[in-house]
Amino acid sequence: xxxxxxxxxxxxxxxxxxxxxxxxxxxxxxxxxxxxxxxxxxxxxxxxxxxxxxxxxxxxxxxxxxxxxxxxxxxxxxxxxxxxxxxxxxxxxxxxxxxxxxxxxxxxxxxxxxxxxxxxxxxxxxxxxxxxxxxxxxxxxxxxxxxxxxxxxxxxxxxxxxxxxxxxxxxxxxxxxxxxxxxxxxxxxxxxxxxxxxxxxxxxxxxxxxxxxxxxxxxxxxxxxxxxxxxxxxxxxxxxxxxxxxxxxxxxxxxxxxxxxxxxxxxxxxxxxxxxxxxxxxxxxxxxxxxxxxxxxxxxxxxxxxxxxxxxxxxxxxxxxxxxxxxxxxxxxxxxxxxxxxxxxxxxxxxxxxxxxxxxxxxxxxxxxxxxxxxxxxxxxxxxxxxxxxxxxxxxxxxxxxxxxxxxxxxxxxxxxxxxxxxxxxxxxxxxxxxxxxxxxxxxxxxxxxx
Amino acid sequence: xxxxxxxxxxxxxxxxxxxxxxxxxxxxxxxxxxxxxxxxxxxxxxxxxxxxxxxxxxxxxxxxxxxxxxxxxxxxxxxxxxxxxxxxxxxxxxxxxxxxxxxxxxxxxxxxxxxxxxxxxxxxxxxxxxxxxxxxxxxxxxxxxxxxxxxxxxxxxxxxxxxxxxxxxxxxxxxxxxxxxxxxxxxxxxxxxxxxxxxxxxxxxxxxxxxxxxxxxxxxxxxxxxxxxxxxxxxxxxxxxxxxxxxxxxxxxxxxxxxxxxxxxxxxxxxxxxxxxxxxxxxxxxxxxxxxxxxxxxxxxxxxxxxxxxxxxxxxxxxxxxxxxxxxxxxxxxxxxxxxxxxxxxxxxxxxxxxxxxxxxxxxxxxxxxxxxxxxxxxxxxxxxxxxxxxxxxxxxxxxxxxxxxxxxxxxxxxxxxxxxxxxxxxxxxxxxxxxxxxxxxxxxxxxxxx
Numbered sequence: 001x002x003x004x005x006x007x008x009x010x011x012x013x014x015x016x017x018x019x020x021x022x023x024x025x026x027x028x029x030x031x032x033x034x035x036x037x038x039x040x041x042x043x044x045x046x047x048x049x050x051x052x053x054x055x056x057x058x059x060x061x062x063x064x065x066x067x068x069x070x071x072x073x074x075x076x077x078x079x080x081x082x083x084x085x086x087x088x089x090x091x092x093x094x095x096x097x098x099x100x101x102x103x104x105x106x107x108x109x110x111x112x113x114x115x116x117x118x119x120x121x122x123x124x125x126x127x128x129x130x131x132x133x134x135x136x137x138x139x140x141x142x143x144x145x146x147x148x149x150x151x152x153x154x155x156x157x158x159x160x161x162x163x164x165x166x167x168x169x170x171x172x173x174x175x176x177x178x179x180x181x182x183x184x185x186x187x188x189x190x191x192x193x194x195x196x197x198x199x200x201x202x203x204x205x206x207x208x209x210x211x212x213x214x215x216x217x218x219x220x221x222x223x224x225x226x227x228x229x230x231x232x233x234x235x236x237x238x239x240x241x242x243x244x245x246x247x248x249x250x251x252x253x254x255x256x257x258x259x260x261x262x263x264x265x266x267x268x269x270x271x272x273x274x275x276x277x278x279x280x281x282x283x284x285x286x287x288x289x290x291x292x293x294x295x296x297x298x299x300x301x302x303x304x305x306x307x308x309x310x311x312x313x314x315x316x317x318x319x320x321x322x323x324x325x326x327x328x329x330x331x332x333x334x335x336x337x338x339x340x341x342x343x344x345x346x347x348x349x350x351x352x353x354x355x356x357x358x359x360x361x362x363x364x365x366x367x368x369x370x371x372x373x374x375x376x377x378x379x380x381x382x383x384x385x386x387x388x389x390x391x392x393x394x395x396x397x398x399x400x401x402x403x404x405x406x407x408x409x410x411x412x413x414x415x416x417x418x419x420x421x422x423x424x425x426x427x428x429x430x431x432x433x434x435x436x437x438x439x440x441x442x443x444x445x446x447x448x449x450x451x
Numbered sequence: 452x453x454x455x456x457x458x459x460x461x462x463x464x465x466x467x468x469x470x471x472x473x474x475x476x477x478x479x480x481x482x483x484x485x486x487x488x489x490x491x492x493x494x495x496x497x498x499x500x501x502x503x504x505x506x507x508x509x510x511x512x513x514x515x516x517x518x519x520x521x522x523x524x525x526x527x528x529x530x531x532x533x534x535x536x537x538x539x540x541x542x543x544x545x546x547x548x549x550x551x552x553x554x555x556x557x558x559x560x561x562x563x564x565x566x567x568x569x570x571x572x573x574x575x576x577x578x579x580x581x582x583x584x585x586x587x588x589x590x591x592x593x594x595x596x597x598x599x600x601x602x603x604x605x606x607x608x609x610x611x612x613x614x615x616x617x618x619x620x621x622x623x624x625x626x627x628x629x630x631x632x633x634x635x636x637x638x639x640x641x642x643x644x645x646x647x648x649x650x651x652x653x654x655x656x657x658x659x660x661x662x663x664x665x666x667x668x669x670x671x672x673x674x675x676x677x678x679x680x681x682x683x684x685x686x687x688x689x690x691x692x693x694x695x696x697x698x699x700x701x702x703x704x705x706x707x708x709x710x711x712x713x714x715x716x717x718x719x720x721x722x723x724x725x726x727x728x729x730x731x732x733x734x735x736x737x738x739x740x741x742x743x744x745x746x747x748x749x750x751x752x753x754x755x756x757x758x759x760x761x762x763x764x765x766x767x768x769x770x771x772x773x774x775x776x777x778x779x780x781x782x783x784x785x786x787x788x789x790x791x792x793x794x795x796x797x798x799x800x801x802x803x804x805x806x807x808x809x810x811x812x813x814x815x816x817x818x819x820x821x822x823x824x825x826x827x828x829x830x831x832x833x834x835x836x837x838x839x840x841x842x843x844x845x846x847x848x849x850x851x852x853x854x855x856x857x858x859x860x861x862x863x864x865x866x867x868x869x870x871x872x873x874x875x876x877x878x879x880x881x882x883x884x885x886x887x888x889x890x891x892x893x894x895x896x897x898x899x900x901x902x
Contacts, residue, residue: 004506006542006764009524012496014539016546017553024492036822038800038829041475045463045572046497046558047517055455066498066526068519070562073460075517088465091457095467097846099833101799102468107497111521121496131833138811138832149822261815263823313457348552349489360589364712371487371600372714378489381589382550382582395548 011112011120013328018346018397023331025344025448026154027105030125030325033150034103037142039127042102044084046109050074053083055312064110077109081126081324082309089130090313098132099139105327117336119328128322130309135319140285140305141255143323144269145262147289147301150325155341155447158292159300161264162272165252166282166304168235169273171245172221176214184208186276189222197223224273228256231271248284255285283307287323293451297333301325334449341450345443347397349378351416351436354389356405363404366414366429373433375440393419399443400436462563462571464779469797469848474782476795476899477605478556481576481776484601485554488593490578493553495535497560501525504534506763515561528560532577532775533760540581541764549583550590556778568787570779579773581760586770591736591756592706594774595720596713598740598752601776606792606898609743610751612715613723616703617733617755619686620724622696623672627665635659637727640673648674675724679707682722699735706736734758738774744902748784752776785900792901796894798848800829802867802887805840807856814855817865817880824884826891844870850894851887 008014015023031041050067053076066077078084081104089100105125112118127146129139144161151159173182188203197219204215224234235249252271259269277286284305291297303323310318334340351370355363363379370377378398380389393401403415408426416432417424418439425435459465466474482492501518504527517528529535532555540551556576563569578597580590595612602610624633639654648670655666675685686700703722710720728737735756742748754774761769785791802821806814814830821828829849831840844852854866859877867883868875869890876886 001762003765004503004763006538006761007500007503008496008538008542009498009500009526012498014495016543017491017493020492020494023494035799036825036827038803038827040468040799041471042468043471043474044465045459047460047463047560047572049458049460052455052458066519066521068517068521070517070519075460087457087459091459092467097843099831101829109498121498134834136832136834138830141815142830145819258811258815261812261819263819310457311452312455314454348486348491352489360709361712364592364709368596368712368714374487376487376489378552379589379593380550381587383585383587392548 009120011114011118013119013122013332017348019331019335019340021346021348022340022344022448026327026331027123027125029153029448030105030150030327031103033146033153034127036149037101037127037146039101039103042085042088042104043106044078044081044088044104046077046107047075048078048084048087050076052087053078056083061110064112066109066111078106079110080108081106081124082128082322085126085128085130086310086318087313089318090310090316093314093316098130099135100130101127102130103127117329117332119332122326122328125325125327126322128309128320130318130320133317133319135305135321137251137254137284138258139321140251141258142262143285143287143303143321144255144259144264147287147323148262148264148268151289151301153447155449155451156291157451159268160290160292161269161301162275162288162290162299163252163255163269164272164275164286165248165255166276166284166286167244167248167251169248169276171242171248172238175241175245176217178210178214181208181210185210185218189218190274190276192219192222192274222274227266228269228271231273232256251284277302277304281306285321294333294337300330300333339449339451341446341448343450344446344448345397345399345440347399348376349396349398350376350440351378351400351402352389352393352398353377353379353402353404354386355379355381356403357409362409366402366404369429370433370436373437375433375436390419399439402432460571462565462569464570464573464783468799470782470786470791472797472799473791473795473899477778477782478574478576480604480899481556481601481778482554484597484604485578487600488552488578488597490552490554493536493539493555494557495529495532495539495555497528497558498526499529499535499538501527503538504529507534512561515563517560517562529557530561531559532557532575533579533773536577536579536581537761537769538764540769541761541767544765544767549581550586551581552578553581554578568780568783570783573777573779576776576778577773579760579771581769581771584768584770586756586772588702588705588735589709590772591702592709593713594736594738594754594772595706595710595715598738598774599713599715599719602740602752604898606900606902607742608902610719611741611743612720612752613726613739613741613750614703614706614720615723615726615737616699616706617727617735617737618695618699619703620699620727622693622699623689626692626696627668629661629665632659632661636661636669640669641725641727643670643673643725673725678717679720679722682724683707702735728753728755732757736772745784745788751781751784790900790902792897792899794901795897795899796848796850796891798850799827800847800849801827801891802829802851802853803840803844803849804828804830804853804855805837806830806832807854808860813860817853817855820880821884821887824888826884826887841870850890853883 061079108124147161201215204210275288282304286304288299289301305321307319309320367377367379401417413426413428414432415426559575598612652666655661726739733755737755739750740752756772758770760771818828818830852868864877865883866877
């Protein structure tokens, strides 16, 4: 028969079993952590009607969308999890209790130009809190705590959550009469570190025709750095510009004030006035998260507060705050950087049982007992040489091998070998289970990521 | 602004939070149970190149496939998890260790005619064991054990795993010289219960032009019922028809023999000679699983042994055995039948904290302590009346509400109310955590499904 060469599309991540287990572990940690904060899991369809999904229309994303006809239907694959959430909340509004806290970990699709580290199918891991009409600032203060607990549980230490408030930026530029140019200006001052203040000043006074005083004021403002206390003091000193600016300062102070109680250490957190996160969508606190030793990656967890989740679907005012992790890209980068701990078990089983008798009944009973005790056990009954079976366990990283021959069965014991240490015990099944469990506990003590 | 009416496509399941949590719990149980048997999780792309996905070509499925162009690429959404597995194993053959045991729980797509209970996007939950060249019969005996443990963990009791062996069927029909008509005959005798033996005989001798002796022999054969021992004895008595028949009997005997050791009770298992599971693909043991009180649903978990997983992609001989649960449909049916236990918690949080003070620091610290102890806690700081907050907890089924006012803070205690019993305690945080954990353990003791 003629064969079709098997291949996976470029831009689509397909992992081998060991890295897949690392990925699953990361997802498990995200699910657990998000759940601790009262977020409920959601799952929305990958396919939506194009008119619904693209209600907001246009923009950069539209070209990337996987859109197609099926029968009479004009369909599209979701390109993020936010639009489906907006649809969900508008559609099921009467069945939901607000504030509505949901997380979703799901695949999204963007037909980007294929290149190394860019994916067309990728997981996003999102959390959002949606209010009905209003939403307390407390939710904005809680988000960094969730990021902190999530990343810590993954094993990351050297990361920083950067926070800003869009009201401060909007108020500041409005006070200079520069609201219309704010977008362009922010994109320019974003390059401060890269091109230096002189160059920034030139662009501001040249390209954007700002007066030198305004340019200087902007550079001074954006140069405010230091620990959170210092930045807040500098902002305090600038109070009175306008109501929106002051409101932003109040909100930022509240967010910073509560962070300690939420357990976020000072070194994992910074107020950063350069963070804007796009222009229109966010209206309050905004977040970025950087790996301190890998700033080149950019933000690995971003989001912010918005005023109107579902304005394309409903008249209801639905403010919210949320963050998103680009999970597939993060996983790829962690792998590239050698940050995924190879010590953490990725084996499909904890124990490989090698029956040494014709009749498999005893081996089967033992496998069943192990499984009843939560131990992942695999029977290896294939026609292979003993050595091949051991190297199978080795290749998969299965930590324990159990041999069960006539002698052991008669004596009511099992021979259990720790493949890492070579240590072999002959104990009864109960004691063997105890030993294996202790060993597994020790092995599983690590984290997915090591720094 | 003009609004787009939000809607979800018909044939696409989108659950509210409470049923979604039930669904998540089911998936968690599947993942855990499959893992106990040494299966490793896989995740393959939803989109594949059409030439790869449709290498086998044709058939009923092809019309249902979501197939579209994106740029120059001819793409299709996967319609099952078996073809992607075949591609995966062929593509990554050199990186895998055999036997390769994988599970995959993922969405698949079929553009079927939309009707109640039929889905166009649905989850399949598959496990497969793939051998390289050969695969021990032991794997075929283990599959019913996995089905049994999975369904038991979900809370099902009244189900039966029906097993047959295709070699027995093939051998039997070959011995009558009826291999060519075997497919048609099996589809007819399948209706035995419904239309009775007389009618079956008429069709066999009429439509298929069988001699009366052959027709009688077929009806006799297919009428063999009783417990596994009785059916096996009847098969023993028919030994010697041909090699393939005898081999099938041997295999079936082995499978039945080992089931006890695997912990499958006799009442959850039956040998059923009417089961064929399609015609070409399966070559050994085949499985169906029925809910005894809901036979109308048909099989909820099916599969079997096959000889050649990836023949369209590789010359390698890759025999395997696998089963698949149509999870979305099963979930839908369980819901329809009222079999999903409403008692099992579906709340997004275990505790709702209602701070009674302006300063939220103490409430935040308490929430953090609860979360550190694995308790899912939500702070409710919205501007709502006390009564509204309680009814929020009620609506979501959050079991505990904690009030934290000046008095409690001064006394170092928290007021914690069990909303189900109305019982309220004032204890220090540690004792409160202990009480909540005990209560949650009791609440979570149930299973997703109740019969």
